[in-house]
Amino acid sequence: xxxxxxxxxxxxxxxxxxxxxxxxxxxxxxxxxxxxxxxxxxxxxxxxxxxxxxxxxxxxxxxxxxxxxxxxxxxxxxxxxxxxxxxxxxxxxxxxxxxxxxxxxxxxxxxxxxxxxxxxxxxxxxxxxxxxxxxxxxxxxxxxxxxxxx
Numbered sequence: 362x363x364x365x366x367x368x369x370x371x372x373x374x375x376x377x378x379x380x381x382x383x384x385x386x387x388x389x390x391x392x393x394x395x396x397x398x399x400x401x402x403x404x405x406x407x408x409x410x411x412x413x414x415x416x417x418x419x420x421x422x423x424x425x426x427x428x429x430x431x432x433x434x435x436x437x438x439x440x441x442x443x444x445x446x447x448x449x450x451x452x453x454x455x456x457x458x459x460x461x462x463x464x465x466x467x468x469x470x471x472x473x474x475x476x477x478x479x480x481x482x483x484x485x486x487x488x489x490x491x492x493x494x495x496x497x498x499x500x501x502x503x504x505x506x507x508x509x510x511x
Contacts, residue, residue, distance in 0.1 A: 362407070365390050366398055367510040370407070373399075374507040377411040422452075422470035424477060425498040429463040431491045439489045440464070446487065452480055463494075 368388040372379055384399075385392045402408045417425065432439055440458065447456035447467060455468040469484075471477045477497075485493055 366402065369395060369398055371510050373408065417470050421472055424471040424473055426469050426471060426477060426495050427498065428467040428469065428493050428495045430465040430467060430493045432464045433489045433491045435464065443487070446484065450484060
């Protein structure tokens with residue numbers, strides 16, 4: 362990855378709808394070069410996806426929960442089963458398998474406290490979940506998925 366690739370990726374992370382011409386101008390490259398580079402970056406998996414970022418409240422999700430989950434016992438089958446549940450659950454935005462006091466950290470969007478109660482009753486009914494601790498987000502200070510490219 363060279364300087365032009367990093368410039369293109371930084372621009373695309375800000376707005377994936379930026380035109381090829383504008384990308385070329387800002388990166389100091391030709392439009393043909395930008396098209397080839399973007400094609401390569403998509404094909405090699407550097408650009409994983411290009412998505413619309415939706416404001417949760419506008420979509421009816423006024424509550425975000427950060428949930429630390431501890432499994433009853435570590436074991437590949439239990440860990441894999443929890444991962445599959447997290448992947449299948451639409452309200453889970455992110456799920457991290459972590460080292461430390463807990464096994465997973467889950468970030469979920471919910472409509473309200475009733476939805477939170479229903480989600481936790483459904484999602485954590487797994488007998489292999491020892492316990493979970495949830496923190497409810499009061500305000501979003503910084504969110505994003507941009508990778509620093511220096």
